[in-house]
Amino acid sequence: MSHFEEETAVTEIAPQRYAAELHRGWRIGKVPNGGYVLAIAGRALRAALPHRDPLTLNAFYLAPTRLGPVECHIEVLRCGRNTSHAMARLYQDGELKVQVTAAYVDFGAMQGESWAAREAPELPPLADCFENRHSPLEFHQRVDLRLASGSGIFTGDGPDRRGEFSGYVQHRDGAPADVLSLLMFADAFPPPAFSLFGVLGWVPTVDLSVQIRAHPAPGPLRASLTSRFLTRGVVEEDGEYWDSQGALVALSRQTALVRVPDGSQ
Amino acid sequence: MSHFEEETAVTEIAPQRYAAELHRGWRIGKVPNGGYVLAIAGRALRAALPHRDPLTLNAFYLAPTRLGPVECHIEVLRCGRNTSHAMARLYQDGELKVQVTAAYVDFGAMQGESWAAREAPELPPLADCFENRHSPLEFHQRVDLRLASGSGIFTGDGPDRRGEFSGYVQHRDGAPADVLSLLMFADAFPPPAFSLFGVLGWVPTVDLSVQIRAHPAPGPLRASLTSRFLTRGVVEEDGEYWDSQGALVALSRQTALVRVPDGSQ
Numbered sequence: 001m002s003h004f005e006e007e008t009a010v011t012e013i014a015p016q017r018y019a020a021e022l023h024r025g026w027r028i029g030k031v032p033n034g035g036y037v038l039a040i041a042g043r044a045l046r047a048a049l050p051h052r053d054p055l056t057l058n059a060f061y062l063a064p065t066r067l068g069p070v071e072c073h074i075e076v077l078r079c080g081r082n083t084s085h086a087m088a089r090l091y092q093d094g095e096l097k098v099q100v101t102a103a104y105v106d107f108g109a110m111q112g113e114s115w116a117a118r119e120a121p122e123l124p125p126l127a128d129c130f131e132n133r134h135s136p137l138e139f140h141q142r143v144d145l146r147l148a149s150g151s152g153i154f155t156g157d158g159p160d161r162r163g164e165f166s167g168y169v170q171h172r173d174g175a176p177a178d179v180l181s182l183l184m185f186a187d188a189f190p191p192p193a194f195s196l197f198g199v200l201g202w203v204p205t206v207d208l209s210v211q212i213r214a215h216p217a218p219g220p221l222r223a224s225l226t227s228r229f230l231t232r233g234v235v236e237e238d239g240e241y242w243d244s245q246g247a248l249v250a251l252s253r254q255t256a257l258v259r260v261p262d263g264s265q
Numbered sequence: 266m267s268h269f270e271e272e273t274a275v276t277e278i279a280p281q282r283y284a285a286e287l288h289r290g291w292r293i294g295k296v297p298n299g300g301y302v303l304a305i306a307g308r309a310l311r312a313a314l315p316h317r318d319p320l321t322l323n324a325f326y327l328a329p330t331r332l333g334p335v336e337c338h339i340e341v342l343r344c345g346r347n348t349s350h351a352m353a354r355l356y357q358d359g360e361l362k363v364q365v366t367a368a369y370v371d372f373g374a375m376q377g378e379s380w381a382a383r384e385a386p387e388l389p390p391l392a393d394c395f396e397n398r399h400s401p402l403e404f405h406q407r408v409d410l411r412l413a414s415g416s417g418i419f420t421g422d423g424p425d426r427r428g429e430f431s432g433y434v435q436h437r438d439g440a441p442a443d444v445l446s447l448l449m450f451a452d453a454f455p456p457p458a459f460s461l462f463g464v465l466g467w468v469p470t471v472d473l474s475v476q477i478r479a480h481p482a483p484g485p486l487r488a489s490l491t492s493r494f495l496t497r498g499v500v501e502e503d504g505e506y507w508d509s510q511g512a513l514v515a516l517s518r519q520t521a522l523v524r525v526p527d528g529s530q
Binding site (some may be wrong): 039055056060062063065077078083085096099101103107110111113114115116117118134136145153162163196197206207209211213214215226227229230231232234236248251258259260 | 323366
């Protein structure tokens with residue numbers, strides 16, 4: 001069993017109620033990564049619903065989580081032949097921390113046209129990308145992130161002002177990425193605001209939406225996380241995630257709050 | 266009172282419960298426009314919360330609405346000094362039709378850095394843009410849409426295969442766009458899939474997220490709606506909305522389902 005499977009496991013404790021644990025290994029500072037927490041909700045939703053694959057999820061982060069037990073309460077909103085809709089609420093110590101809404105399907109049964117405005121991004125080989133081996137983030141114990149662009153803020157070259165990070169991301173233990181992993185990887189890159197202002201403190205997520213398109217092929221994912229518009233401290237972060245075969249497997253968008261301390265620009 | 270204000274009005278009928286009516290004038294075919302319905306939820310949320318401005322909303326559309334009475338039930342999830350979080354559920358005949366999650370703030374109190382990767386899009390003057398005067402859509406009784414690109418599907422020139430529509434949008438009756446109007450305008454353009462396949466039937470929305478950034482200045486909004494990746498019938502639709510002064514006022518993203526009838530490509 002991979003670290004990801006083990007550390008996102010859920011146990012049914014009552015109808016539509018699941019217990020899980022937020023484990024060490026996934027924190028950004030003191031707070032478990034929001035994508036990791038979303039993956040736990042995604043696993044509970046899979047357990048509760050007749051369809052297996054998350055098509056689109058939205059999570060609002062109401063309060064920071066912490067290590068330890070978490071309860072996930074599912075409310076099924078609608079079950080159709082092709083799609084199930086449900087809400088998941090994550091509680092710690094009785095406090096609602098994360099509210100998730102989701103539509104689940106079976107990708108194997110999806111039919112329809114395909115088209116893309118562009119191909120997967122060209123990146124240098126993974127071995128030529130930058131790994132922050134001195135990362136203070138516990139999260140990098142579990143997630144192997146290699147930057148193709150934007151690494152200047154970690155190497156001393158400074159912010160490149162592009163509003164984007166791109167690179168490769170994969171499980172540190174070599175486990176293949178499944179669709180639930182994509183929920184976690186959707187929050188794995190540094191906030192693009194770092195490329196404007198340098199490394200900042202906590203950049204809280206207001207909400208995160210992830211669209212999943214396909215089961216990823218084995219191998220590292222190619223990904224980019226881009227911000228284009230920062231308005232009085234509010235920014236969007238748009239992610240694209242491609243598998244090793246060049247298929248788009250997920251899109252993400254989050255709303256985040258950027259606080260730049262005086263003098264750090 | 267503008268058509269929009271009148272036809273999105275809500276009345277408190279019990280604590281955290283609001284009655285409203287889905288009016289004629291806003292339908293796409295037989296179904297009230299999803300953005301119009303979201304604006305009603307947005308108005309109920311404003312009435313229920315201590316903060317006035319929608320920062321980010323996500324709506325899952327579980328079943329099509331119809332003309333007539335609708336009830337909106339609010340559940341406040343968390344109220345902080347700067348931000349309120351709440352859920353809104355829209356019911357018709359006791360059936361849950363739309364589930365909304367939202368964060369509200371006061372834009373006047375927002376502080377922080379601003380930055381943009383690019384400026385507002387250059388568009389031809391509004392008078393040179395295409396208005397579909399023969400639109401069969403009731404929605405165009407209320408919303409004045411002028412296309413700067415993509416009009417070929419309506420003029421007989423055919424799909425331009427760009428996956429995008431751009432142009433101007435405003436209230437037909439000349440009312441200025443407020444932040445609640447932005448929720449409606451976020452679903453006002455034709456589905457970009459039409460630019461690939463020509464005019465299709467109903468393109469159902471799975472979920473729609475709207476980020477609002479600012480109160481728009483008076484005047485028509487400049488906007489674009491873009492799809493880049495269609496995967497076995499699933500597509501994202503990303504919108505950008507700029508006010509007449511060139512300020513970005515909203516971003517939108519929806520997940521939609523595209524069904525192309527045999528032989529229409």
